[in-house]
Amino acid sequence: MAYILSDDSVELIKEIKKDANKPFKITNKDELLEFAMGVSIIMMGLQFQNKKNKLSSEHEAYFGRLTSLMNELKEHQDDIDYEDLNRRL
Numbered sequence: 001m002a003y004i005l006s007d008d009s010v011e012l013i014k015e016i017k018k019d020a021n022k023p024f025k026i027t028n029k030d031e032l033l034e035f036a037m038g039v040s041i042i043m044m045g046l047q048f049q050n051k052k053n054k055l056s057s058e059h060e061a062y063f064g065r066l067t068s069l070m071n072e073l074k075e076h077q078d079d080i081d082y083e084d085l086n087r088r089l
Contacts, residue, residue: 032080
C-alpha cells in the first residue's frame with residue numbers, strides 16, 4: 001500500500017522548490033533521494049548557524065519542519081505514493 005505524505009511535508013516541499021524554473025516532480029525513489037540530499041544541505045547550513053547562536057526562532061521552527069520532513073521521507077522512502085505527491089505539488 002502506498003504512503004500518502006502529510007500535508008505539512010507537501011507544503012514544505014512546495015516552499016523549498018517555489019523558485020524552480022520548471023514544474024517540480026518527484027517520480028521515483030532516486031529523485032526522492034536527490035531531493036532529500038538537497039534538504040540535508042539546507043539543514044547543515046541551519047545547524048552551522050545554530051552552533052554560532054545566530055539561528056532565529058523562525059529558522060528554528062523551519063529546521064524542525066525540515067527534520068520532520070526528512071524523518072517521514074526516510075521512514076517511507078520505499079512506499080511513497082508519487083502520483084498523489086505530484087498531484088498535490
